[in-house]
């Protein structure tokens with residue numbers, strides 16, 4: 773009986789949550805979506821998540837090679853999924869990078885760019901892998917990478 777009640781409560785809560793304005797970005801991802809928005813605005817790109825809604829959540833992607841995923845198709849809302857085991861071990865810069873990268877796909881419609889500079893560093897935050905280039909994302913390089921992301 774207790775179990776049945778619990779199940780019923782979940783269904784009711786789920787339903788009432790859907791009726792109201794849904795929270796489309798999980799709270800732990802929200803600050804990084806906001807950073808993307810502010811980084812765009814600072815570069816003259818009007819990032820408007822009301823115009824282009826993008827859902828965001830942390831879940832198990834069941835593939836150790838994939839830390840993040842942007843789902844883009846005509847019918848469904850755009851959605852970013854970040855792998856839960858990556859997220860729980862990620863540094864601040866790792867977290868910011870993966871959201872900037874996935875929103876680069878999902879919001880800016882950017883594809884991968886594996887260009888390499890003379891020092892062997894990735895030219896773009898939109899690189900597909902760090903197997904071919906070094907990606908030093910830190911306080912010194914952040915602005916340049918964000919310039920490239922939004923102004924490319």
Ligand SMILES: [Zn+2]
Pocket residue numbers: 873877884898899900
């Ligand atoms: Zn990508």
